[in-house]
Amino acid sequence: MSSQLPAYDDPSDAFPHLFPPRSQSESLDEIDSRFVFDFSTYDEIDESTQRWTTWYDVEPLCRGPEPRPDWVVTSRGAVDTELGILKTGKEADAFLVERADQHDPDNGVVMVAKRYRSTEHRTFHRSALYTEGRSMKRSRDNRAVKAKSTWGRVMAAGQWVTSEWDALKRCWTLGLPVPYPVQVDGSEILMEWITADGETAPRLAQTRPDPALLGWYFEQLHEAVATMAQAGLVHGDLSAYNILAAGERLVIIDLPQVVDLVGNPQGMDFLLRDLTNVCGWFRSRGLEVDEHELFGDIISTSF
Structure with missing residues (x-):
């Protein structure tokens, strides 16, 4: 013969000797703050011109050097909105992108997004002259670049993004007058709009x-x-x-x-x-x- 225990919504109903009567306000005051958090709801974005911030999609080393300027937006609720093209070039195009949190629009910022083209649609003039003295971590990548193989062209294309990102970070750290590099993500570098x-x-x-x-x-x-x-x-x-x-x-x-x-x-x-x-x-x-x-x-x- 089986028996079923009565269901209780509150443990104090089942074990009154362990839970002395308390007022509702007293119960709320004693809630552990570690289990309390605030949250905000956000509107849907227009995916044709917007994306959720990519700040947390990249590794820490792919973010700008510290101390960062106050205008850099790091909110997880920020949205990147395309504002239009700024400049076209042989190797990359520059666009204006606004990054702002829906709940804090006054502290949004407009940045330049420099997007390098694919290997099929770009040509660096006399690129071999510029890359002399540079090296890659893997020797086979160096050989592929020198041989101008398909993989070598892919690696060479990535070199230019990495080269500019590293140069911007180093120059900024040296106190040189260059745009602050916000982040790099694939073939896109986000930087300060001058x-x-x-x-x-x-x-x-x-x-x-x-x-x-x-x-x-x-x-x-x-x-x-x-x-x-x-x-x-x-x-x-x-x-x-x-x-x-x-x-x-x-x-x-x-x-x-x-x-x-x-x-x-x-x-x-x-x-x-x-x-x-x-x-x-x-x-x-x-x-x-x-x-x-x-x-x-x-x-x-x-x-």
Whole structure:
């Protein structure tokens, strides 16, 4: 013969001697805080133009260096919204993306998403010259790249994303004027959007600075190139077209082809070419500067 125990909604009903009578307020006050949490509901997103933040989809090493700027949005409830294309290029396209939490829209941020194209739709001009002195962890990957096999082309394509990401992080850590690198995810790099008066900052080539500002721009550029050289880095493709003028501040962009000044046999040639390009632009605006003199000054302080 079997018997069934009565069901109790509250343990205190079954064992009254173990649970003295308490008021409801007293019971709530004694709830362990570890078992209490807040939550918020979010609206559905438009998947044609939006995605949930990818910040937590990437490994910690794929996020920007610390300390991070206050404007970086790390909320798990943030949404990335496509705002349109910013610039097209031979190797990658740049888009504007807003990252914001639905419950905190005022603290959202607009960033640049640089997306590298697939190996079938991109060509790096004289890429072998830039990659001399670089190496991969696996020797077979190095051999594949040199042989230009199918796998080698895939690995070479990934090199450019990694190269720019590493260059941005290193330059930012050195205090150089580059966009803050927020994160890298596959072939996409999210970085700081450089603005002037609320709009995308113009390229230096598009500006007509007065003599005083022109001299100040040159001082900034001299210091930046010298700092890079002291760290063993050369931009490799520096010109007035990949320098942004954010008011009175210059910001250097487009760094996938960064060259090892010492490891690359043509590192010095790249440095002189960079200086020739920028000095030529400054001379065209009326500032008397000499790339050879600047080259000598930078080399003398770098070694």
